[in-house]
Structures are given as structure tokens and as C-alpha cells.
């Protein structure tokens with residue numbers, strides 16, 4: 001689909017106004033001047049292949065169609081403290097000491113973490129790291145690959161992975177992080193569930209420009225990090241995980257919490273690594289059960305119960 005981007009039009013539609021799962025009904029309200037050869041929907045977005053706008057200037061039904069294809073819902077503001085809140089809660093409960101964050105940017109999360117030792121890795125820090133550096137707060141201005149292969153000199157209780165948002169890089173970061181995770185430690189991967197189709201595009205530039213093309217704003221980009229979760233599900237039976245979502249907080253982005261423990265209920269899904277790589281945003285409803293979604297408190301309870309004896 002992405003290779004044929006020129007021919008594809010992707011739009012966010014207002015699911016409360018249009019039943020976008022009923023594609024026949026949806027297409028019947030599109031005026032004939034718009035030719036749609038193929039369309040698919042996940043209930044929130046419609047992707048139309050070979051869609052052609054023949055002319056501009058709209059009558060009522062065209063206005064309706066236009067609204068349908070261009071009405072992006074206002075996105076809630078990001079809750080910038082949600083990651084540090086979660087990480088501090090896990091750290092406190094488990095008496096952790098050593099923290100590593102991969103992908104730190106402005107330090108919103110990193111600088112709010114209350115652990116005695118903190119290491120930060122980012123090739124492009126967006127704040128004056130020297131103002132925060134001490135013997136126990138270290139900044140590694142480099143890629144995660146460089147850090148894990150050449151600089152990493154210790155192990156950690158808590159690791160937050162929020163670096164380059166691609167499946168390949170995130171999976172590599174995850175595998176490297178497992179090697180330096182202490183017994184009883186936890187890895188949290190951020191942005192494991194794209195908030196919309198645009199967020200799941202392969203680069204942030206593309207996410208921003210594709211939104212713009214469709215009259216939408218926003219910079220959110222989670223890439224295809226979501227593919228790491230079916231990979232963990234199928235290929236790491238000795239890891240437990242939950243993807244935490246917080247329905248009480250509309251600005252909450254789900255993230256996935258992973259720890260070492262045999263998964264007694266392990267049952268690989270019928271999906272190969274090649275299949276995982278080929279997944280896209282519209283496959284998400286089909287693989288939803290692999291994310292092991294839990295509400296905030298229930299997810300944390302599951303974690304704390306499981307690691308308390310380790």
C-alpha cells in the first residue's frame with residue numbers, strides 16, 4: 001500500500017456520524033464524481049485506492065462526502081507525565097535502583113524518574129544534558145546500537161525503550177535490553193499501539209505530511225513498533241507482558257510492560273515472522289488479543305504479583 005501512496009487516499013472519518021464499517025452505505029453517499037475502486041475500513045479510518053477527485057465545488061451530498069473524508073477528530077493533548085508516572089510507580093513498588101532510557105529527546109520522562117542511577121541514550125538530545133549530569137546520571141549521545149555494543153557497562157532494573165520507532169530497531173533494542181536487564185527487572189516499550197493510521201506510517205515526516213494532505217494536524221508517530229508485540233507473543237515464551245491502557249484518561253497512550261516469567265498459557269498465534277513484518281495498521285483489530293490489554297491498575301497488579309517473589 002505504501003509503495004502505491006500516490007494512488008491511495010487515507011482519511012480519518014467521524015465514526016460517531018458515519019458507520020464506516022458498513023462500506024456499502026459509506027460508498028453510496030459518495031458522489032459519482034468521485035470514483036472509488038477499492039476501500040477498506042477499521043471503523044475509524046477509510047483507505048480508498050485509486051480515488052479520483054474529478055472537480056471541486058460541492059453540492060450538499062458532495063459536502064457530506066468531503067466531510068466524511070476530511071473530518072479528522074481533534075486529538076487529545078498528550079499526557080506528558082504518563083510515562084514517568086508509570087515508571088516511577090513500578091520502580092517504587094519494586095525497590096529498583098538502576099534505570100536506562102533509550103530515546104530521551106527533551107528529557108520530559110528521563111528527568112522525572114526518581115531512581116538513584118539513571119542512564120540516558122539518544123543521538124540527539126534536545127536539552128542541555130550537562131546541567132543534569134552527575135556520576136549517577138549519565139548521558140550517552142549516540143544511537144542505541146552504539147550504546148549497547150560499545151558503551152553499556154552495567155545492568156539495569158528498569159529499561160524504557162522509546163528510541164527509533166521502527167519494528168527492526170525497536171526489536172533490536174529490546175533484544176539488547178534483555179541482555180542487560182537484572183533478575184526481577186522490567187522493560188517498558190512506549191508507543192506500542194498507533195493512535196491512528198498516520199501514526200503507523202514508516203517515518204515521522206510521512207506521518208506529518210500525510211496528515212497535512214488530508215487537512216489534519218499533529219506530529220504523533222509510533223511507526224511500526226506495534227509489530228514487536230506479536231513478535232514477543234510468539235517468540236518469547238519465557239516473557240510475560242501486558243499492554244496497559246487507561247480508559248479513564250483520554251490522553252493516555254498505551255505502552256507495553258514486559259518482565260521475565262514463564263508464560264504458562266503460552267500459545268503461539270498462527271503467524272510467522274514474515275507475516276508479522278507485513279502487518280499494517282488495518283490488521284490491528286485482527287491481532288488485538290496478542291497485545292494482552294489490561295487497564296492501568298489491573299495491569300500493574302498482574303506485574304507486581306508476578307515479580308514479587310523473583
Ligand SMILES: C[S@@+](CC[C@H](N)C(=O)[O-])C[C@H]1O[C@@H](n2cnc3c(N)ncnc32)[C@H](O)[C@@H]1O
Nearest residue numbers: 103104105108109122123124143144162163164
Ligand atoms: C519519542 S522521542 C523520546 C521521548 C522520551 N522518551 C520522552 O518520554 O519524553 C524519540 C527519541 O528517540 C531518539 N532516537 C532516534 N533514533 C535513535 C536511536 N537509533 N537510538 C536511540 N535513540 C534514538 C530521537 O532522537 C528522539 O529523541
